[in-house]
Amino acid sequence: MLLELRDLHTVIGRHHILQGVSFGVPRGEVTVLLGRNGAGKSTTLRSIMGLSPVVRGEVRFEGEAIQFLPTHVIARKGIGYVPEDMGLFGDLTVEENLKLAMGKEDPPAAERLAWILGLFSDLKMYWRRKSGDLSGGQKQMLSIARAFVQNRSLLLIDEPSKGLSPIMVGKMVEGIREIKERTTILLVEQNFSMARAVGDRFVILDGGRCVHSGPMEELKRDKELQRRFLGIA
Numbered sequence: 195m196l197l198e199l200r201d202l203h204t205v206i207g208r209h210h211i212l213q214g215v216s217f218g219v220p221r222g223e224v225t226v227l228l229g230r231n232g233a234g235k236s237t238t239l240r241s242i243m244g245l246s247p248v249v250r251g252e253v254r255f256e257g258e259a260i261q262f263l264p265t266h267v268i269a270r271k272g273i274g275y276v277p278e279d280m281g282l283f284g285d286l287t288v289e290e291n292l293k294l295a296m297g298k299e300d301p302p303a304a305e306r307l308a309w310i311l312g313l314f315s316d317l318k319m320y321w322r323r324k325s326g327d328l329s330g331g332q333k334q335m336l337s338i339a340r341a342f343v344q345n346r347s348l349l350l351i352d353e354p355s356k357g358l359s360p361i362m363v364g365k366m367v368e369g370i371r372e373i374k375e376r377t378t379i380l381l382v383e384q385n386f387s388m389a390r391a392v393g394d395r396f397v398i399l400d401g402g403r404c405v406h407s408g409p410m411e412e413l414k415r416d417k418e419l420q421r422r423f424l425g426i427a
């Protein structure tokens with residue numbers, strides 16, 4: 195396992211939000227985190243990044259416990275995070291956002307940038323446009339591209355399909371399928387058609403607990419599980 199969560203508890207204010215989340219993310223695969231609104235999916239990603247306060251349990255990345263490290267140290271260990279609000283610098287152009295992420299322009303970073311621009315080619319058309327002026331789908335592509343050029347071995351992506359048109363969702367599916375050839379991904383996704391198109395494994399959260407997990411093929415077959423936890427008839 196590249197990442198392992200063991201009995202993770204997160205408390206925000208007086209709210210005990212994660213109440214013992216345990217699952218593993220195998221290297222080289224896409225694991226999709228599913229569940230109803232408020233199930234704890236975003237909080238799980240934030241807890242992994244050290245942005246929500248973990249009070250008990252462990253997050254192990256490449257075998258090392260990281261749950262009490264500060265966020266910037268966790269990022270440097272090789273975990274990239276694309277939050278729901280995408281965290282872009284709206285006043286900076288597409289180019290500036292990506293160059294900032296690259297740090298120094300060494301050949302591997304330049305190669306990653308060229309590769310991701312080939313994949314999300316829209317970004318080249320808007321190269322000098324401020325990222326704040328992009329559409330939702332373009333912003334989403336930019337924020338994923340930015341995390342990718344940083345060469346993380348694990349990407350956490352929160353709802354990349356949110357608010358996107360079906361065409362954009364299709365592009366996102368293609369993009370994530372290509373990126374997964376190079377990087378392990380843990381994805382929060384409410385859109386089940388996207389989840390099933392890109393996911394190798396699934397984890398369902400409910401009420402801050404992990405209630406089911408397994409190969410995506412299993413969930414595709416299990417209509418009852420889909421109905422109970424995903425609201426799909």
Ligand SMILES: Nc1ncnc2c1ncn2[C@@H]1O[C@H](COP(=O)(O)OP(=O)(O)OP(=O)(O)O)[C@@H](O)[C@H]1O
Nearest residue numbers: 206207209211229230231232233234235236237238
């Ligand atoms: N900062 C906070 N303060 C208080 N409660 C919070 C906070 N952040 C999250 N919560 C609560 O924790 C629960 C889980 O939230 P979370 O955002 O992780 O769910 P989610 O599964 O990602 O749902 P959604 O799909 O709606 O974003 C919710 O009940 C939410 O209201």
